[in-house]
Amino acid sequence: MAEVKASLFCGVVAALLCSTALAFVEDLDETFKDTRVNDIWLVDFYAPWCGYCKKLEPIWFDVGAELKSSGSPVRVGKMDATAYSGMASEFGVRGYPTIKLLKGDLAFSYKGPRTKDDIVEFANRVAGPAVRALPSKQMFEHMMKRHDVLFVYVGADSPLKEKYNDVASELIVYTYFFSASEEALPESVSLSELPTVVVFKDGGHFTYDEYEDGSLSSWVNKERFQGYLQIDGFTLYELGETGKLVAIAVIHEKDPTEQSDRTTPARNRVTVLISSLISRDFQFGHMDGNDYINSLIMGEVAVPSVIILNTSNEQYFLPSEPIETMEQLVQFISGVLNGSAQAYGGDGFIQRIKRVAFDAKSTIMSVFRSSPLLGCFLFGLPLGVISLMCYGICTAESDDGSEDMDALKREGLTDEEEEEEEEERQRAAELEGPAEEEEDVGEKAPEEKKTD
Numbered sequence: 001m002a003e004v005k006a007s008l009f010c011g012v013v014a015a016l017l018c019s020t021a022l023a024f025v026e027d028l029d030e031t032f033k034d035t036r037v038n039d040i041w042l043v044d045f046y047a048p049w050c051g052y053c054k055k056l057e058p059i060w061f062d063v064g065a066e067l068k069s070s071g072s073p074v075r076v077g078k079m080d081a082t083a084y085s086g087m088a089s090e091f092g093v094r095g096y097p098t099i100k101l102l103k104g105d106l107a108f109s110y111k112g113p114r115t116k117d118d119i120v121e122f123a124n125r126v127a128g129p130a131v132r133a134l135p136s137k138q139m140f141e142h143m144m145k146r147h148d149v150l151f152v153y154v155g156a157d158s159p160l161k162e163k164y165n166d167v168a169s170e171l172i173v174y175t176y177f178f179s180a181s182e183e184a185l186p187e188s189v190s191l192s193e194l195p196t197v198v199v200f201k202d203g204g205h206f207t208y209d210e211y212e213d214g215s216l217s218s219w220v221n222k223e224r225f226q227g228y229l230q231i232d233g234f235t236l237y238e239l240g241e242t243g244k245l246v247a248i249a250v251i252h253e254k255d256p257t258e259q260s261d262r263t264t265p266a267r268n269r270v271t272v273l274i275s276s277l278i279s280r281d282f283q284f285g286h287m288d289g290n291d292y293i294n295s296l297i298m299g300e301v302a303v304p305s306v307i308i309l310n311t312s313n314e315q316y317f318l319p320s321e322p323i324e325t326m327e328q329l330v331q332f333i334s335g336v337l338n339g340s341a342q343a344y345g346g347d348g349f350i351q352r353i354k355r356v357a358f359d360a361k362s363t364i365m366s367v368f369r370s371s372p373l374l375g376c377f378l379f380g381l382p383l384g385v386i387s388l389m390c391y392g393i394c395t396a397e398s399d400d401g402s403e404d405m406d407a408l409k410r411e412g413l414t415d416e417e418e419e420e421e422e423e424e425r426q427r428a429a430e431l432e433g434p435a436e437e438e439e440d441v442g443e444k445a446p447e448e449k450k451t452d
């Protein structure tokens with residue numbers, strides 16, 4: 001009897017614990033399709049075997065807790081996409097984990113860094129109205145302080161406003177959109193024509209010009225970054241979508257002498273540059289250390305130095321001599337713009353071969369560096385076995401022997417190719433995908449299952 005009571009008690013406690021956890025993150029099943037319609041949902045589509053999903057789990061719980069405690073209308077859930085694969089593919093889930101905000105008929109994918117603050121910010125931004133009204137000067141100033149880049153529609157109802165609303169409801173995944181009357185803007189801002197779309201950033205503002213800037217959505221995509229950024233692999237990937245050239249100062253951020261001597265003045269000077277017309281074609285920033293750039297260009301850049309990347313064709317430009325003055329920087333930039341600067345890299349066939357070889361080499365190097373013994377074992381043992389076999393085959397004089405060797409060679413070759421292909425795929429994922437990795441549904445699944 002006592003035992004029954006005890007287990008009953010345990011059951012109740014477990015149920016209680018479960019229900020508090022559920023209150024933050026709800027486990028979703030096939031009924032979700034019908035029950036979701038009246039609410040806004042933030043859903044983590046995961047696979048039980050996926051390592052990145054496990055890493056996300058505690059963060060996801062915090063996201064749920066934070067949204068709940070802040071009184072957000074967004075409900076947080078998670079769905080085992082392997083158990084409900086039909087529904088998952090209906091929502092366009094192709095890798096794990098996939099984070100989506102579902103709002104009526106719309107599904108917004110989250111592609112940013114998987115941290116609590118970033119995800120909560122995303123949920124709040126996307127769950128709210130696509131265009132937020134700024135009714136007063138105070139409100140406008142408040143928002144200017146909070147956001148580095150501010151898109152504002154100014155004017156009465158118009159076809160442009162409709163277009164703006166459409167663009168906003170799509171690009172709200174990246175940035176905020178506001179609307180204001182002219183009276184809500186600071187006095188220093190004078191607009192020659194209304195209605196118009198203005199972006200406030202880098203201490204200034206400029207307006208959208210339908211004839212020069214192309215479609216509103218491509219303009220917003222181009223201008224949604226500050227002119228000067230701290231750049232890492234993830235931002236570089238995002239910047240690639242703007243179609244601008246990316247000029248990066250490669251520096252050691254932690255080095256205090258460099259910080260005071262070089263970057264600060266360089267930064268200030270660059271900021272001045274940005275306000276000039278060049279910012280239409282360029283995105284500026286700095287990157288800490290040269291590791292990422294080195295692996296990107298498969299070479300070695302000095303620190304400090306400047307590199308300009310053309311993300312649309314993977315070409316890059318390096319100054320012929322170290323840049324120390326503003327004139328040199330301007331000259332370097334104009335050389336790139338007028339086509340006289342030497343372009344390296346590219347996305348041609350030879351570059352791709354080079355990339356595969358480079359990745360294979362750096363994988364082998366990293367294995368040796370992290371554990372030389374394992375490296376010897378992994379690469380040395382097969383080599384030893386193969387040479388022994390070759391030796392045996394060569395010394396045994398028979399026609400069959402040479403055929404065997406050919407077969408062996410062929411086999412060896414195909415294996416290598418497969419390996420390289422896999423690495424290329426990984427590389428491509430690293431380059432093309434966001435810094436936070438996503439696991440492919442297909443190929444990797446069985447592998448992951450085994451390790452767990």
Ligand SMILES: *[C@@H]1O[C@H](CO)[C@@H](O)[C@H](O)[C@H]1NC(C)=O
Binds near residue numbers: 310313
């Ligand atoms: C960057 O690449 C694009 C696409 O190939 C090309 O049209 C453009 O001219 C390139 N820009 C520079 C400065 O080389």
Ligand SMILES: *[C@@H]1O[C@H](CO)[C@@H](O)[C@H](O)[C@H]1NC(C)=O
Binds near residue numbers: 330332334335338340
């Ligand atoms: C391109 O710009 C560089 C740097 O300003 C200049 O030295 C060079 O003469 C220019 N070339 C052409 C073809 O305009």
